[in-house]
Amino acid sequence: MSFKFEKLIIWQDSMTFGEEIYLMSKTFPNEETFNLTSQIRRAVDSVALNISEGSILQSNKEFRRFLGYAIRSISEIVTCLYKAKYRNYINEEIFDEHYDKSYKLMNTIIAFRKKLL
Template structure:
C-alpha cells in the first residue's frame, strides 16, 4: 500500500464503521435525511479522514492532533446514536451494537495516540 494510513488497523476499522453508519442512516425516515443522518454520516466519515490526513507527511505531534480530531468525531457519532435512539429511528439492538463498536474504536485511537 502506498500510504501510511492504509496500514493502520484503526483506519480500517473507522472505514468499516463508516460503512455501518451508512447502512443505518439509509433506514432513517425522510424527515431525518437532512438532519441527523447527514450529521451522523459526516462524523463517521471524519474519523477515517482525520486518521488519514494526520498520518501522511506530518510530525508525530501533528498526527496526535489529528487522532484527537478523529476521537472527537467518533464521540460525535456516539452522541448521534443517543439522539437516534431518543427519536426512535435507531433500535436498542442497533444502538448497542454500534455504541460498542465506536467505544472500541475510540479506545484504539487513544492507544495509538498515547504510543507517541
C-alpha cells in the first residue's frame, strides 16, 4: 500500500531537495537559527507538504491550487538562497547548484500542473 503522492516524481524530487536544503542550512550561523535557517527550512518543507496535501481527496482544480502554493514556496527558497549568498553563508557554487535545482523543480511542477486541466 502507498499514498498516491508517493508515486509522484515531483513529490519524490521535492523530498530529496528538502533534505539537501536542510543540510546546507546547517552551515548557517547560529544567529540565523530563528530567521533565515528557519525560513528556508519551512519553505522547502512546504513544497512536499503542499504536493502531498493537494493530491489527497482533492479535485484537479484544488490540486492545482496546492501546486501553486508549492511553486510559491520555491520562489521563497530562491530568495533565501540569495540572502544566504549575500551574507556570505554560501558560496557561488552552492548557490548555483541549489538555484538550478529550484528552477528545475519549479518547471517540473508547472508542467505537471498544466496536465491537470
